[in-house]
Amino acid sequence: MWGEILDNVIEIKRLNYSVDGQDILKNINLDIPRGTYLTFQGPSGSGKSTLMRIIASMITATSGEVLFNGQHLSSYEPTLYRQKVSYAFQQPTLFGKTVRENLEFPFLVRDKEFDQSLVTKYLEMVNLDESYIDKSVNDVSGGEKQRIALLRNLIFPPEVLITDEVTTGLDADNKAIVHDLIDRFNEKRGVTVLRVTHDESEIDASSHTVTIESGEIKNV
Amino acid sequence: MSDLTVSNTTLVLAFILVILALGIGYKEKLNFNKDIIVGVIRAIIQLSIVGYILKFVIKADDIWLTLACFAIIVINAGWNAGKRGKGIPKAIPISLFAIAVDTVLTVTILVLTGSIKFIPAQIVPFTGMVASNIMVAIGLCYRNMKQTFADRHQQVLEKLALGADIKLASSDILRESIKSGVQPTVDSIKTMGLVSLPGMMSGLIFAGVDPVKAIKYQIMICFMLLGSTSLGSIIACYLAYKQFYNEQKQLNDELFS
Numbered sequence: 001m002w003g004e005i006l007d008n009v010i011e012i013k014r015l016n017y018s019v020d021g022q023d024i025l026k027n028i029n030l031d032i033p034r035g036t037y038l039t040f041q042g043p044s045g046s047g048k049s050t051l052m053r054i055i056a057s058m059i060t061a062t063s064g065e066v067l068f069n070g071q072h073l074s075s076y077e078p079t080l081y082r083q084k085v086s087y088a089f090q091q092p093t094l095f096g097k098t099v100r101e102n103l104e105f106p107f108l109v110r111d112k113e114f115d116q117s118l119v120t121k122y123l124e125m126v127n128l129d130e131s132y133i134d135k136s137v138n139d140v141s142g143g144e145k146q147r148i149a150l151l152r153n154l155i156f157p158p159e160v161l162i163t164d165e166v167t168t169g170l171d172a173d174n175k176a177i178v179h180d181l182i183d184r185f186n187e188k189r190g191v192t193v194l195r196v197t198h199d200e201s202e203i204d205a206s207s208h209t210v211t212i213e214s215g216e217i218k219n220v
Numbered sequence: 221m222s223d224l225t226v227s228n229t230t231l232v233l234a235f236i237l238v239i240l241a242l243g244i245g246y247k248e249k250l251n252f253n254k255d256i257i258v259g260v261i262r263a264i265i266q267l268s269i270v271g272y273i274l275k276f277v278i279k280a281d282d283i284w285l286t287l288a289c290f291a292i293i294v295i296n297a298g299w300n301a302g303k304r305g306k307g308i309p310k311a312i313p314i315s316l317f318a319i320a321v322d323t324v325l326t327v328t329i330l331v332l333t334g335s336i337k338f339i340p341a342q343i344v345p346f347t348g349m350v351a352s353n354i355m356v357a358i359g360l361c362y363r364n365m366k367q368t369f370a371d372r373h374q375q376v377l378e379k380l381a382l383g384a385d386i387k388l389a390s391s392d393i394l395r396e397s398i399k400s401g402v403q404p405t406v407d408s409i410k411t412m413g414l415v416s417l418p419g420m421m422s423g424l425i426f427a428g429v430d431p432v433k434a435i436k437y438q439i440m441i442c443f444m445l446l447g448s449t450s451l452g453s454i455i456a457c458y459l460a461y462k463q464f465y466n467e468q469k470q471l472n473d474e475l476f477s
Contacts (some may be wrong), residue, residue, distance in 0.1 A: 056381060060468055078469040083383035093375045096392075109383045152382055 008036040008067075009160055009192050010055060010085075015064030017050055017215075018048045024050050025215045028064070033160075037186045039206035047215040048196045056087035069159075074145045083109065086158035090165040092149035094137035099148055103133065106155045118165065122151050125184070126177050143174030150178065154185055160192045161185065167199060236438030277340045286340045290327075290347050295318050298349035301456075302477075309463040314347045315358045318455035319351055326350050326448045335440055348421070353445050354428050354452035357381060357401035361453050362460065364400035368393045369464050373476055401453030402446075409442050 010032040017025040025047045032038060040048045055066060058080055066073040068085060068103040079096045094102050103119045120130045126147040132140070140148065146166060153161060161178040163182065167175045179202075199201060238260060241298055245253045277285050298316030305311030327336075327347055336342040369376065372393060379389035387394075413435075417425075420441055425436035466472050 056466065056471060058377065058381060060470065074468070079380075079383050079385050082381060086383070087381040089374070089378055089381070092378060093377070095375060105379070105382060105384070108388065109385075149378075205233075 007034045008032060009069060010194075011065075011070075012051075012055070013018055013065040013067070015051075015054065015061050015066065017047070017059075018062050022152050024060075025054075028217055030210065030217060030220070032192060032194070035066045035186070035190045035192055036199050036208060037183075037206070038195065039203060039209045040148065040194065040212060041198070041200065041203050042194045042212040042218075043211055044198070046212045051166055051212065052087065052164055052194060052196055055084055055160075055163050057081050058087060065109055074181075079109075083156065084158050085160040085162065086153040088150055088153050089161045089163065090094075090168055092146060094140070094145055095149060097136060098133075099137060099140065100133045100137050102137070102148055103151055105157060106152055110156060119151075119155065122155055125182055135159040143170050146170060146174065146183070147177060150181060154181070154191075157191055160194065162194045162196075164196045165198065167197070167202065227302075230361050234254055236282065274340075274344060276309065277344065281340060283338075286338075286343050289340065289344045293344070293347045293351050297323075297355035301355040301358040301362070303365070304359035305460065307366055308362060308460055309472075309475075311362060313464075314459045315355075315362075316465075317459070318358060318452045319354050321455060322448050322452040323347060323351050324353050325451070326444055330444065349441070351446050352355045353405065353449050357405065357449040357453045358456040360404070361401035361457050365393060365397040365457065365460055368396055370476055373471065376471060380469065380471065386462065386465045390464070394457055394461050397457045398450075398453045400451050401457070405445055409446060412438070412442065440465045 002088060002202070008031045010030075011032040012028050012032075015028040016023065040051070042048050050059070054061050057073060057076075067075065068081065073081065084167060093145065095105060098104070100114075103122075104114045107114045116130075116133065119133065123132055128144065129149065132144075137145075150163075150166065161182065167178050168196070170178065182193055182195075186193045195206075203209060209219075210217060238256065242253050244250070250381065273289075277289055298319045299312060301315035301319065302312030302374055305315065306403060307312075327343065327350065330336045330346065331338050331343075334348055369390075376389050380386075408418075414423065418441070421434045421438035424437060425431050433446055464469070464475060
């Protein structure tokens with residue numbers, strides 16, 4: 001789809017997904033080049049989030065293939081795959097009692113020691129200071145919650161970041177911080193970003209978009 | 221022991237208390253009369269049958285008959301605990317396995333340490349006591365686990381999406397479910413002697429045993445119940461939480477629809 005670029009991080013072939021006989025996704029074929037920033041748009045219920053959840057290995061397609069770095073998704077150990085293809089939710093919950101428990105989680109997953117100086121650096125990227133580490137999860141605002149949740153996905157940068165309407169409900173300042181963070185990882189770290197959005201300004205600012213309607217890709 | 225006599229007249233007179241409860245329930249429209257009547261009839265029938273069976277088993281003093289009683293108690297307890305886990309795949313085999321392993325272990329330790337003898341008069345009541353306590357504990361674990369998985373569905377999904385293994389994604393649910401199974405035993409032990417005199421100890425005192433000796437016996441039972449309910453809850457929960465996931469380590473959404 002992008003001419004000469006051949007290094008696809010994700011390839012989707014003849015993918016279908018149905019629930020109780022109802023087709024949610026129909027014959028999806030899509031190549032996603034490494035390092036791209038791709039926006040998925042379309043009406044609510046069109047199947048965008050379902051496609052993202054399949055790519056993130058949160059659910060399994062009824063038929064068809066998803067290849068990651070040329071290998072079938074099912075050939076990867078699911079937890080290791082999800083560390084490389086990371087899914088960020090629209091309305092995330094923060095775990096436990098403190099922000100620390102959330103920022104420690106990616107270390108826990110990888111069986112590594114918590115690195116406070118690294119975490120502090122990441123917090124600064126989203127305009128939060130070190131004092132936030134020991135804050136109660138009940139004392140952070142909605143925008144701060146989303147920023148902290150995104151850091152959980154990015155402290156160990158994945159190869160693919162899937163953001164499912166992560167800016168919905170955020171004010172302009174928070175949106176800008178989230179955009180900056182994602183742009184930075186896309187541009188400087190080469191993280192491929194798959195963004196689902198209904199936000200017109202985000203769609204207008206996108207260089208590459210995919211439109212999904214009634215479970216089918218209408219426009220790339 | 222000879223002082224402990226219950227005549228049919230005494231039983232009928234004691235039934236006055238039940239009639240009193242039924243009268244109040246009827247007058248106040250408490251809607252529990254049907255349950256009380258069914259409960260009383262079941263208790264009379266079940267206990268009468270069990271009484272005669274126990275009399276036969278104790279008199280026969282046969283190892284196979286004792287083991288058969290042991291198996292019947294364990295299977296019944298496993299089945300009933302499993303029914304509390306309706307909606308959790310393999311809930312019955314899991315509770316059956318947990319109760320069987322736990323009861324065998326507990327009773328074996330008690331026999332090997334000389335705390336009880338391998339005779340039906342001691343094995344059967346002890347097995348019943350151990351298995352029923354684990355049954356209640358596992359039932360509570362199952363109920364808590366189902367509810368917490370439903371309540372924290374989103375949080376579990378997020379942990380999986382961050383690359384957590386299913387054990388890490390369920391660790392707090394696992395912890396709370398095990399605690400919910402063990403908590404009633406811990407609470408009852410904490411208040412033992414202050415709020416209630418436990419059944420076994422009361423029975424021994426009724427039968428004329430020195431209260432200090434009866435207390436020693438009860439302390440041993442406390443250790444046994446605490447250990448067995450903890451172990452049973454741990455085995456059942458560690459096997460049950462995996463049923464909420466499929467082979468791809470995805471949450472089994474069918475369980476939540």
